[in-house]
Amino acid sequence: MARSNFLAHLATIVDVDNVLSDPQVRAGFETDWTGRFQGQAMAVVRPRTHDEVIAVVQLCIAENIAIVPQGGNTGLVGGSVPLRGGIVLTTALLDSIEPIHNNTVRVGAGATLGDLQRHCAAVGLRFSVDLAARDSATLGGMFATNASGLNHLRFGAMRENTNSVDAVYGTGESVKNATVDPLCGSEGIFGIVTSLELQLHNLPVETSVMIASFASVENAVTASLSWRNNPRVEALELFTNDGMSLVCESYALSPPLPSAEAYLLVEILGDESEFAQLLAATNRVLDTVIANSVADKVKLWRYREDHSAAINTLGPPLKFDVRIPPQNCAAFLQATTRALTDINPTLRVINFGHIGDGHLHVNIVGSATTDLIESCVYDNVTAHGGSAVSEHGVGTLKVDRFVEESGATKIEALKAMKSRFDPFGIMNPGVLANVRL
Numbered sequence: 317m318a319r320s321n322f323l324a325h326l327a328t329i330v331d332v333d334n335v336l337s338d339p340q341v342r343a344g345f346e347t348d349w350t351g352r353f354q355g356q357a358m359a360v361v362r363p364r365t366h367d368e369v370i371a372v373v374q375l376c377i378a379e380n381i382a383i384v385p386q387g388g389n390t391g392l393v394g395g396s397v398p399l400r401g402g403i404v405l406t407t408a409l410l411d412s413i414e415p416i417h418n419n420t421v422r423v424g425a426g427a428t429l430g431d432l433q434r435h436c437a438a439v440g441l442r443f444s445v446d447l448a449a450r451d452s453a454t455l456g457g458m459f460a461t462n463a464s465g466l467n468h469l470r471f472g473a474m475r476e477n478t479n480s481v482d483a484v485y486g487t488g489e490s491v492k493n494a495t496v497d498p499l500c501g502s503e504g505i506f507g508i509v510t511s512l513e514l515q516l517h518n519l520p521v522e523t524s525v526m527i528a529s530f531a532s533v534e535n536a537v538t539a540s541l542s543w544r545n546n547p548r549v550e551a552l553e554l555f556t557n558d559g560m561s562l563v564c565e566s567y568a569l570s571p572p573l574p575s576a577e578a579y580l581l582v583e584i585l586g587d588e589s590e591f592a593q594l595l596a597a598t599n600r601v602l603d604t605v606i607a608n609s610v611a612d613k614v615k616l617w618r619y620r621e622d623h624s625a626a627i628n629t630l631g632p633p634l635k636f637d638v639r640i641p642p643q644n645c646a647a648f649l650q651a652t653t654r655a656l657t658d659i660n661p662t663l664r665v666i667n668f669g670h671i672g673d674g675h676l677h678v679n680i681v682g683s684a685t686t687d688l689i690e691s692c693v694y695d696n697v698t699a700h701g702g703s704a705v706s707e708h709g710v711g712t713l714k715v716d717r718f719v720e721e722s723g724a725t726k727i728e729a730l731k732a733m734k735s736r737f738d739p740f741g742i743m744n745p746g747v748l749a750n751v752r753l
């Protein structure tokens with residue numbers, strides 16, 4: 317079928333307004349959040365219902381056209397853009413949020429986390445997976461990457477907070493109220509999630525936020541190792557002086573504390589007296605600033621949450637999202653930063669992350685050969701007992717690392733699932749293990 321016939325056929329399924337083929341309109345769907353990954357789609361298609369998704373998949377099977385599922389396009393590993401052509405299937409119009417029932421809620425895959433948070437907060441509940449891209453990231457995209465984020469320490473990732481899903485596999489087969497596997501974390505290579513039933517928790521009566529400063533990353537990590545064991549700690553984040561200065565410069569913010577080498581941001585259940593126990597457990601804290609009004613808590617969180625956007629203002633960064641055993645995080649960060657600046661002293665290396673779980677983000681801006689930087693970071697990941705694949709997933713960026721870390725048995729199992737759920741190889745080709753049948 318010629319391209320124009322294919323697009324006309326799509327328009328009979330989803331309505332002509334929901335087949336976007338104008339290059340300028342497509343552009344935002346073709347480039348990822350970092351600006352580093354860019355592809356070209358035949359069209360961007362916006363189905364409005366589960367049945368429309370089935371019909372689009374069946375047409376693409378018949379015409380052998382690849383489908384790239386896309387939610388908020390905030391993924392950072394090159395998995396959500398059409399690097400190998402085909403169509404982008406955006407879940408933007410599958411954005412329903414149903415009334416809450418027995419502390420559970422059914423949402424369309426394209427509902428954003430931020431909209432869900434507001435829906436739940438109005439009745440004293442919350443969805444416990446949270447991340448800084450909340451106003452764009454969708455629940456379907458978060459499920460597809462098994463996102464974890466800021467509250468992982470206490471509540472786990474998407475897998476632990478999702479009860480069931482509706483989806484359409486690459487076979488065109490529809491499933492309703494299915495179990496979370498095999499789709500959770502499959503990054504769109506088996507099928508498209510159209511809706512999810514999510515588990516909710518009570519909103520805490522009160523939480524307080526503190527930023528504490530430290531003379532070194534090592535001191536901050538040492539404090540985090542004891543603080544992470546306190547069951548009232550909801551979030552525990554690390555960042556450094558470089559990141560703090562960049563956020564302050566980028567958004568004209570005043571630093572909340574005198575400058576120091578490293579900072580921990582802690583959110584704890586209860587009022588500020590809860591911090592006394594944390595502070596008593598270490599003598600390494602230099603200064604603290606504490607907030608318990610909603611507005612002040614948001615202000616303190618900005619110093620951490622604005623890191624990614626501030627780094628992007630310097631140009632497309634090389635981003636590494638890695639998982640390191642918590643006790644090795646200080647040594648990993650020191651060794652990696654030193655090795656990177658040995659390659660090129662002008663490289664800007666900005667480290668931050670969810671230190672409570674050892675999910676670290678190493679961001680590098682400046683000129684140096686990508687291969688050299690990659691092997692420098694990944695050699696240090698291996699030397700410190702870590703994994704190159706962490707909460708952002710694999711996408712196209714980390715296929716080789718994923719295959720290497722997984723081993724032959726896991727990759728064979730993935731291939732078997734691929735031939736079961738996507739026998740025609742149309743779902744998100746090149747992503748995850750780049751499984752070819």
Ligand SMILES: Cc1cc2nc3c(=O)[nH]c(=O)nc-3n(C[C@H](O)[C@H](O)[C@H](O)COP(=O)(O)OP(=O)(O)OC[C@H]3O[C@@H](n4cnc5c(N)ncnc54)[C@H](O)[C@@H]3O)c2cc1C
Binds near residue numbers: 388425447505744
């Ligand atoms: C500022 C910022 C902060 C972030 N913080 C975190 C964090 O703390 N923790 C974390 O885990 N991630 C974080 N991320 C990464 C990103 O937000 C997550 O990966 C998120 O889960 C992606 O959701 P999305 O809707 O944008 O998905 P997209 O980027 O659109 O897609 C991501 C992947 O999922 C697939 N996909 C999307 N929707 C579907 C669907 N309905 N069915 C099947 N496959 C689908 C895509 O094909 C792609 O492979 C952050 C990103 C930014 C920009």
